[in-house]
Amino acid sequence: xxxxxVDNHKCTGCGTCVDTCPVGVYEIKxxxxxxxxxxxxxxxxxxxVQCPENAIQVIE
Numbered sequence: 001x002x003x004x005x006v007d008n009h010k011c012t013g014c015g016t017c018v019d020t021c022p023v024g025v026y027e028i029k030x031x032x033x034x035x036x037x038x039x040x041x042x043x044x045x046x047x048x049v050q051c052p053e054n055a056i057q058v059i060e
Contacts, residue, residue: 006055008032017033
């Protein structure tokens, strides 16, 4: 299973990951991105690439 790490110090809660993820892994909760369905991750890494704060790591 893939591990998704969101650095809460870097995350601004902009929602880019929510909009970018093709399978809906992320939600914004309390102003931060939360991977609520990491088991759905396709490891496409779109969230990592598109995050303007480089706050997301997808670890295989």
